[in-house]
Amino acid sequence: MKIKEILQLEGNEQKINLKGWVRTRRGSKHVSFIALNDGSTINSIQVVAEAINCEEELVKQITTGSCISVNGKLVSSKGSGQAVEILAKTIEILGSADEYPLQPKKHSLEFLRGKAHLRFRTNTFSAVFRLRHTLTFAVHKFFNDKGFFNLHTPIITGTDAEGAGEIFQITNLDLENLPKNEEGKIDFSADFFGSKTNLTVSGQLEAELGALALGQVYTFGPTFRAENSNTSRHLSEFWMIEPEVAFADLNENIDLAEEFLKYCIQYCIEHNAEDLRFLDARMEEEESKLKKEERSEMSLLERLQFVIENNFVRLTYREAIDVLRNSKPNKKKKFQYPINGFGDDLKSEHERYLVENKYKKPVIITDYPKGIKAFYMRMNEDGETVRAMDILFPTIGEIVGGSQREERLDKLQERMEEMDVCQKELWWYLETRKFGTCTHSGFGLGFERLIMFVTGMKNIRDVIPFPRTPQNAEF
Ligand code: 4AD
Numbered sequence: 389m390k391i392k393e394i395l396q397l398e399g400n401e402q403k404i405n406l407k408g409w410v411r412t413r414r415g416s417k418h419v420s421f422i423a424l425n426d427g428s429t430i431n432s433i434q435v436v437a438e439a440i441n442c443e444e445e446l447v448k449q450i451t452t453g454s455c456i457s458v459n460g461k462l463v464s465s466k467g468s469g470q471a472v473e474i475l476a477k478t479i480e481i482l483g484s485a486d487e488y489p490l491q492p493k494k495h496s497l498e499f500l501r502g503k504a505h506l507r508f509r510t511n512t513f514s515a516v517f518r519l520r521h522t523l524t525f526a527v528h529k530f531f532n533d534k535g536f537f538n539l540h541t542p543i544i545t546g547t548d549a550e551g552a553g554e555i556f557q558i559t560n561l562d563l564e565n566l567p568k569n570e571e572g573k574i575d576f577s578a579d580f581f582g583s584k585t586n587l588t589v590s591g592q593l594e595a596e597l598g599a600l601a602l603g604q605v606y607t608f609g610p611t612f613r614a615e616n617s618n619t620s621r622h623l624s625e626f627w628m629i630e631p632e633v634a635f636a637d638l639n640e641n642i643d644l645a646e647e648f649l650k651y652c653i654q655y656c657i658e659h660n661a662e663d664l665r666f667l668d669a670r671m672e673e674e675e676s677k678l679k680k681e682e683r684s685e686m687s688l689l690e691r692l693q694f695v696i697e698n699n700f701v702r703l704t705y706r707e708a709i710d711v712l713r714n715s716k717p718n719k720k721k722k723f724q725y726p727i728n729g730f731g732d733d734l735k736s737e738h739e740r741y742l743v744e745n746k747y748k749k750p751v752i753i754t755d756y757p758k759g760i761k762a763f764y765m766r767m768n769e770d771g772e773t774v775r776a777m778d779i780l781f782p783t784i785g786e787i788v789g790g791s792q793r794e795e796r797l798d799k800l801q802e803r804m805e806e807m808d809v810c811q812k813e814l815w816w817y818l819e820t821r822k823f824g825t826c827t828h829s830g831f832g833l834g835f836e837r838l839i840m841f842v843t844g845m846k847n848i849r850d851v852i853p854f855p856r857t858p859q860n861a862e863f
């Protein structure tokens with residue numbers, strides 16, 4: 389039986405078998421108390437092993453990290469701290485754990501990153517990964533309930549949808565002995581797919597093709613970016629959810645994104661209350677170590693509730709620039725990148741100022757200058773800005789990026805030319821603008837950034853089981 393189910397029962401001496409990993413064992417010669425966890429819940433169960441039933445030699449091997457199977461009966465606990473406990477009749481050691489590297493004490497997250505194969509067994513990481521599962525489920529449920537179709541877009545592609553050039557090339561050519569063409573350049577026609585290919589940076593372009601037939605679709609898959617930014621918010625391999633909706637304009641797109649984010653957070657509160665309470669307490673403890681002015685005003689649970697209950701602030705890029713230009717930190721030259729005016733890119737310090745100081749709410753910025761956004765976004769009347777939107781979250785910064793797409797063939801071709809995007813390679817994308825084009829919009833949610841927000845974890849490496857970052861692909 390799983391511990392999650394057992395803990396819901398009353399102790400009526402019913403016979404139970406359970407298996408799990410030992411967190412701690414303490415006690416005396418006569419009786420041992422084992423805290424056992426099987427991952428089904430944040431809570432461990434207490435197993436009482438009395439010397440009359442369990443040999444001393446065996447009990448000695450029940451150390452932190454070992455895996456055991458227990459036959460016993462469920463009784464109400466005499467001790468405080470738990471309602472029920474297991475009185476062991478027999479214990480079998482399935483796997484001992486000599487020199488187990490995780491001590492029954494608090495380890496730093498950094499230390500645990502080096503032990504990613506074992507960190508699932510800590511309370512913090514088990515809670516994080518149960519929540520990651522719940523969020524995955526919430527994503528599919530939200531879109532399924534709305535009549536969206538999940539589309540699996542390719543991981544291997546020839547395109548760079550975002551045009552940022554941050555791609556991982558893939559090849560099975562012999563790198564020591566590359567085939568060359570007449571011009572002396574690498575001959576990719578000899579490569580596995582007969583052309584240059586890379587890992588996808590986004591499923592959007594293919595999702596658009598789906599939306600222009602199925603109406604509303606969403607992708608949920610891994611994306612890869614060779615950005616050399618070693619920050620606490622960037623991964624080289626991360627998961628993205630990308631809905632794409634025919635007939636929706638930018639405002640409908642924003643409404644969908646706001647509803648979606650609130651739904652996912654609400655779903656976690658309803659389904660993982662114990663994990664969230666644990667993480668809430670964890671965050672409070674972490675924050676108590678900080679200086680007063682560095683502590684957040686809200687606890688984790690308060691912050692989640694706050695986001696669900698409040699409308700996100702919506703403003704245009706031009707409005708945001710005005711606010712930033714006239715802000716105290718800009719005037720006092722506190723920003724590393726000062727804001728001078730239209731065209732300036734918003735860096736994370738600016739995003740954080742807007743969200744955490746100025747509005748104290750999630751902020752949605754729309755209508756960015758065309759120069760700092762991708763080629764596929766719909767051009768506004770002004771010829772200078774595009775129908776883009778970014779959603780900025782407290783402590784996270786950008787969590788969603790999206791836009792209304794350029795559905796007019798001539799305008800799209802113009803932008804591709806301006807931005808040096810190869811039209812020949814994207815012939816299929818362009819054909820959708822020739823054959824039955826229509827208004828459509830979509831966005832991308834960085835899944836790990838949402839998990840960071842929900843769990844209060846401060847480093848993106850701690851919300852994905854095995855992070856891939858520059859110089860690191862272990863496990
Ligand atoms: O803003 P981005 O680059 O948008 C796109 O890829 C569009 N094709 C989405 C669309 O319209 N369908 O990325 C979307 C989100 C970001 O807002 C961020 O949350 C996340 O993906 N993201 C990353 N997360 C972790 N590590 C990285 N290196 C990330 N880069 C982007």
Ligand code: MG
Pocket residue numbers: 778786788789
């Ligand atoms: Mg973006």
